[in-house]
Amino acid sequence: MPNTKKKGYSTRDLRQVNDNPRWTKKDFAKAKPFAEALPDLAASIRKGRGPNKAPTKKLVSGQVLEAYKAKGPGWQSRIDEDLRRINKIK
Numbered sequence: 001m002p003n004t005k006k007k008g009y010s011t012r013d014l015r016q017v018n019d020n021p022r023w024t025k026k027d028f029a030k031a032k033p034f035a036e037a038l039p040d041l042a043a044s045i046r047k048g049r050g051p052n053k054a055p056t057k058k059l060v061s062g063q064v065l066e067a068y069k070a071k072g073p074g075w076q077s078r079i080d081e082d083l084r085r086i087n088k089i090k
Helices: 011-017 025-030 039-045 062-070 075-086
Strands: none
Touching: 062 075
């Protein structure tokens, strides 16, 4: 039981207020994955993320990247330096 000492509760304290019965090996053997036990609910929950309200990424020209990459390692730092110089950012 994580963080029991930070809150001042001992394992014994938590056991006394716990309403859940202990699981036996038989209980674990009978257990099913959530999606198998409740397939309709699992399907309704796991539909994935919806579309972004506004795109957050901009496409960078492949020609620009290729030009920086052609100069060798450190191309990302060179892009950063150039962008900072152009935008007058220290």
